[in-house]
Each structure stands twice: as structure tokens, then as C-alpha cells.
Amino acid sequence: xxxxxxxxxxxxxxxxxNASFAFRHVVVSLCNKTAEVRQNELKVSIDERSGSVQDxxxxxxxxxxxxxxxxxxxxxxxxxxxxxxxxxxxxxxxxNKKEARRQxxxxxxSKNGLPILFLNDDGNTYVMLLDxxxxxxxxxxxxxxxxxxxxxxEHEQFDWSLVGCHIPTLLKLLSTSKDRAILVFILSSxxxxxxxxxxxxxxxxHTQKVxxxxxxxxxEVERKQEEAEKESEKHxxxxxxxxxxxxxQDAKDLSSKRMRLDEEEIESRNTDAEMKKQRKEKLQxxxxxxAKKRVxxxxxxxxxxxxxxxxxKGKGRFSIDRGAEKAIYEVLQEQLQSHRRRWGEEGTGYLxxxxxxxxxxxKKIANKYLKKAGKKPVLSKETVRSWGKCRNKRSRQSKxxxxxxxxxxxxxxxxxxxxxxxxxxNRAHVKNYTRFSFSRSxxxxxxxxxxxxxxxxxxxxxxxxxxxxxxxLHTPEYWS
DNA sequence: ACCCATCGCAGTTGTAGAGT
DNA sequence: ACTCTACAACTGCGATGGGT
Numbered sequence: 466x467x468x469x470x471x472x473x474x475x476x477x478x479x480x481x482x483n484a485s486f487a488f489r490h491v492v493v494s495l496c497n498k499t500a501e502v503r504q505n506e507l508k509v510s511i512d513e514r515s516g517s518v519q520d521x522x523x524x525x526x527x528x529x530x531x532x533x534x535x536x537x538x539x540x541x542x543x544x545x546x547x548x549x550x551x552x553x554x555x556x557x558x559x560x561n562k563k564e565a566r567r568q569x570x571x572x573x574x575s576k577n578g579l580p581i582l583f584l585n586d587d588g589n590t591y592v593m594l595l596d597x598x599x600x601x602x603x604x605x606x607x608x609x610x611x612x613x614x615x616x617x618x619e620h621e622q623f624d625w626s627l628v629g630c631h632i633p634t635l636l637k638l639l640s641t642s643k644d645r646a647i648l649v650f651i652l653s654s655x656x657x658x659x660x661x662x663x664x665x666x667x668x669x670x671h672t673q674k675v676x677x678x679x680x681x682x683x684x685e686v687e688r689k690q691e692e693a694e695k696e697s698e699k700h701x702x703x704x705x706x707x708x709x710x711x712x713x714q715d716a717k718d719l720s721s722k723r724m725r726l727d728e729e730e731i732e733s734r735n736t737d738a739e740m741k742k743q744r745k746e747k748l749q750x751x752x753x754x755x756a757k758k759r760v761x762x763x764x765x766x767x768x769x770x771x772x773x774x775x776x777x778k779g780k781g782r783f784s785i786d787r788g789a790e791k792a793i794y795e796v797l798q799e800q801l802q803s804h805r806r807r808w809g810e811e812g813t814g815y816l817x818x819x820x821x822x823x824x825x826x827x828k829k830i831a832n833k834y835l836k837k838a839g840k841k842p843v844l845s846k847e848t849v850r851s852w853g854k855c856r857n858k859r860s861r862q863s864k865x866x867x868x869x870x871x872x873x874x875x876x877x878x879x880x881x882x883x884x885x886x887x888x889x890x891n892r893a894h895v896k897n898y899t900r901f902s903f904s905r906s907x908x909x910x911x912x913x914x915x916x917x918x919x920x921x922x923x924x925x926x927x928x929x930x931x932x933x934x935x936x937x938l939h940t941p942e943y944w945s
Numbered sequence: 946a947c948c949c950a951t952c953g954c955a956g957t958t959g960t961a962g963a964g965t
Numbered sequence: 966a967c968t969c970t971a972c973a974a975c976t977g978c979g980a981t982g983g984g985t
Contacts, residue, residue, distance in 0.1 A: 824946075845980050850947075 492583040493595070495576045500594055503580050504529055517555075524552035525572070529579050532594040542570070542583070542590035632665055650679035701748055708745040712738060788838060789831040790852050794871040796830050824850035 496503060507526040511519055528548050532538060546569050550557040559565040573579045573592070584591040632652070652661060653672040661667040715738050723731065828846040835842050843849055854870040901907055902915040909915055 843979080847948090847981080848979055851979095 490585050492574060492585075494574045494578055494581045494583070496574075496578045496580045498580050500529060500533055500580055504533070520553055521572075524549045525579065527552055528573070528592075529594075532579075532581070532592065535594075538594040539591055542566075542592050545569075545573075545592045629665070647679060649675045705745055705748050708741050708748075712741050712745070715741070786831070786835060786838075786840060789834045789843075789849075790871060792834040793827050793830045793849065793852075797872050 498506070504526065507522055507529065511522045511526065514522060528545050531545070531548050532540060543566075546566055549569055550565065556565050556568070570583065573581060574583060580595045582593040582595050584593055632648075649667070649672055652665075652667075653676045658669045658672065661669070661672055715734065719726075719731070719734050719738075726734075824846040827849045828843055831849045832842040853872045902909060904910065
């Protein structure tokens with residue numbers, strides 16, 4: 466039967482679901498003319514033809530007249546059908562009324578039919594005059610949307626305006642993707658895909674994917690729950706049988722060793738045996754169900770927590786392209802000069818300033834490699850540079866460093882400080898001062914009379930001189 | 946030109962403190 | 966005593982912008 470319907474549907478061009486004008490609730494007639502044009506056409510045909518063809522033209526024309534006369538330009542499909550069939554006795558007498566209606570529908574929706582829309586609102590069918598040639602598919606889409614929204618059963622309806630606007634915030638409130646998936650599952654189960662797409666921007670493909678995943682999850686939950694219950698039963702049986710063998714073994718032991726054991730030991734063993742017996746009986750009797758439930762719950766929870774966690778996620782997933790990193794290193798090696806001067810470390814190569822490869826070039830090398838490999842290029846030169854060894858061990862880069870430490874960068878040369886001429890004099894002063902204050906031969910030595918606070922070799926202010934302040938070489942300092 | 950902190954992403958993990 | 970909840974910390978980078 467379904468097959469039949471399918472085949473019949475295929476024959477009708479207006480049912481072509483690939484066509485842009487085929488919707489769920491709206492069928493657009495292939496007669497793409499204005500009502501007036503079509504009416505005139507029909508009148509001409511009626512004059513030209515005769516017999517049954519003429520009759521059917523008359524019937525069609527009268528349906529069109531009715532529609533034009535109707536203030537709403539719309540009538541129930543059945544009414545239109547009776548109007549039509551009333552003019553055609555052979556159709557009115559057809560024993561299969563359903564077939565007669567179908568033929569009528571086919572007729573009015575065909576190219577030589579009437580310029581109408583056929584509306585199906587949950588079984589209530591209408592014929593609506595399409596007064597203009599069809600030029601606005603989006604209008605039909607809107608109509609379809611409205612009808613789609615209204616087609617929900619009355620008891621299922623809820624005030625969407627109260628809920629819908631909060632959905633984006635609700636999604637944000639949920640903190641795991643699983644929770645969000647559940648919301649999407651519920652939404653896609655009760656709200657039409659069109660509404661989801663139009664109001665929430667949720668793509669049908671995406672929601673369907675999520676829905677499928679959650680469905681699979683739910684099926685698994687049921688299965689796992691059953692499994693957990695079975696497992697728990699087995700677990701309890703195992704405990705009982707274990708207790709049983711232990712009790713028997715203990716009794717055997719006790720009887721063979723009784724003579725050699727002291728009173729206390731015997732008593733303790735008896736108590737142990739009694740407790741084991743009690744536990745066994747408890748498990749076998751009323752608490753068996755409870756214990757089963759408890760174990761099942763624990764097993765279920767364990768499974769759930771395993772399911773929730775995504776351990777190892779991201780671990781070992783390096784988006785640093787090791788190939789690109791290596792490519793840079795290979796270029797570096799050609800010009801590499803390994804040494805331990807300054808902060809260079811063993812196994813780490815870096816270049817001297819003049820002939821070195823700067824991070825800009827490193828980015829170029831990396832991107833050349835990435836392009837060749839068909840991968841996304843790196844945007845920032847800092848990204849590539851940071852693959853190298855971090856200098857400051859305490860920096861965040863260093864703590865999160867995931868490069869292979871194939872190279873290190875040289876810090877820029879220390880700037881020649883020549884701002885103050887008195888650095889030189891200060892150094893001499895500090896030397897004299899140290900000799901006076903701390904040498905063994907000094908008169909103040911060992912008397913705890915001197916305190917020195919050293920900050921930097923440029924930071925001493927020499928007492929008793931204005932050198933460097935009144936005649937600075939470059940940048941005079943003015944103190945008030 | 947190098948160095949470093951910070952942010953964003955899209956989530957996971959650990960746990961103090963509240964709730965039952 | 967146990968469970969739940971809220972929240973901070975963390976992941977493994979890429980990118981940015983300010984500092985030295």
C-alpha cells in the first residue's frame with residue numbers, strides 16, 4: 466500500500482520533492498498564470514471544444530469562478546470538489562470517491578489546471594487562489610512554516626515564546642557537551658527542524674547527528690543497566706559461595722588445630738566464623754535484593770563515570786607540527802654554531818647574531834613546509850619562535866612548553882650604557898669604600914659600624930662629589 | 946628582535962562546602 | 966556519612982600586544 470502511494474506520487478509532477486516548490490503543507494499548482502488569464506483561456510477552450518472535454522472545462526471554470534468570487538480567495542477542498550463534480554455526472558457517479566478526489570486534485574494542480582495553492586493543515590485541506598504568477602517561493606515557505614508550527618497537537622503545544630528565547634542562555638548554563646546534547650535531543654524531539662533552524666540557528670544535520678548519538682547512548686544505558694544487574698547478582702552469589710567455602714575451611718582448620726590453640730584464639734576464630742555466617746545469611750535473606758540494588762547502582766555509576774570522562778583527551782595531540790619544527794631545525798643546522806656561551810645549553814643549537822635566522826624567517830620555513838604538506842599555515846611568528854627552548858624556566862611558556870627544544874634564541878646584545886659618566890668613578894669609589902670598610906687592616910674592621918646596601922654598580926651615589934651630576938655627558942639629572 | 950603575560954577555545958578534573 | 970553543586974584550575978596549543 467505504501468509502495469503504491471509511492472508509485473502514484475512519483476507520477477505527479479507537483480509532488481516532486483526535489484522541486485523548490487514542494488513543501489510539507491503546501492502544494493503549488495503547475496499552472497503558473499493569473500486567474501484572469503486562465504479564466505479567459507478556459508472560456509476560449511469551452512467555445513472551441515465539445516463533448517466531455519467541454520464539460521470538464523466548464524466544471525473547471527466554475528471552480529475558478531467560485532474561488533474568484535470568494536472574499537478569502539480560499540475554499541475547502543471538498544467544496545471545490547463538489548462544485549466540480551456537480552458539473553460532471555460521470556465523476557459524481559464514480560464508486561471510488563477517494564479516487565475521484567485524487568483525480569480532481571491532479572487535474573487542478575496540473576499545468577492545464579488552475580492557478581491555486583493546495584493547503585494541507587493536518588488533514589484539513591484547502592484550495593487557495595494564487596492570483597499572481599508564482600514569483601515568491603519564500604511566501605510559500607512562510608505559509609508552510611506557519612502551518613507547520615500550528616500542526617502540533619493541541620495537548621502538545623506549549624508557549625514557545627516563553628521558552629525559546631531562553632534556549633541560547635540555557636545552553637550556555639550547561640557546562641558539559643553531554644548536557645547540551647541532551648537539551649538538543651529534547652528540542653529536536655519536540656520542535657520542528659524548521660523552527661530550530663529559523664529561530665535558534667541549529668542546523669538540521671547537526672541536531673540529527675546529536676539526536677542519533679543521544680539515542681545510541683540511551684539504548685546503551687538500558688543495556689548497561691541490565692548488565693549491571695546481572696553482574697551484581699553474580700557478584701553476590703560469588704560472595705556467598707566464597708563465604709561458604711571460607712566458613713568450611715575455617716571450621717576444618719579449627720578442628721585440626723583446636724588442641725594447639727589457646728582459649729583466646731579459639732574464641733576469636735569462633736567470632737569470625739559467626740560473623741561470616743551472619744553476613745552470608747543476611748545476603749541470602751532479605752537484604753539480598755537491597756545488596757543487589759546497591760551493587761547494581763555502584764556498577765552503573767562506575768560505567769556512567771567512565772562514560773562521562775574523556776580521559777586522555779588532548780593528551781599526545783600535538784598541534785605543533787613536528788615536521789615544520791624539524792624543517793626549521795634542519796635549516797638551522799646548516800648555519801649552526803653550538804657553544805655554551807651565555808645561556809646556551811647542551812644539545813641546544815642557536816645562531817650568532819649576524820648570520821642567524823630570525824623568527825620571521827622561521828615562520829617562512831615552517832609555512833613553506835606546512836603548505837607543502839597541505840596544512841594550515843601559522844599566522845604569528847611568535848608561534849614558531851615559541852617552539853624553541855624557553856629561556857626563563859619560570860615563565861608560563863616554559864611551564865607549558867611543548868616544543869622539542871631543538872633551538873634556543875639569543876637575547877639581544879646588552880646595550881652600551883653611556884648615559885652617566887660617573888659609573889666609572891663610582892666603581893673606583895666602591896673599590897676604595899670596600900677596602901676601607903671591610904679589609905682586616907682597616908680601623909673599623911670587626912666593629913659592626915658599617916652597613917652596605919648594594920643594588921647595582923650604577924646605583925651608588927658617591928658622597929662628596931658632584932661629578933656626573935653637574936657635568937653629565939648626555940642626560941643631565943636635575944634634583945630639586 | 947626577542948621575551949613574556951594574557952586571552953580564547955572547548956572542554957575536563959579536583960574539591961570545598963552545601964545539601965540531604 | 967554520603968551526595969551534589971559550584972567553581973577554580975588545568976589542558977595544549979594559537980594568537981596578540983606590550984615590554985625590554
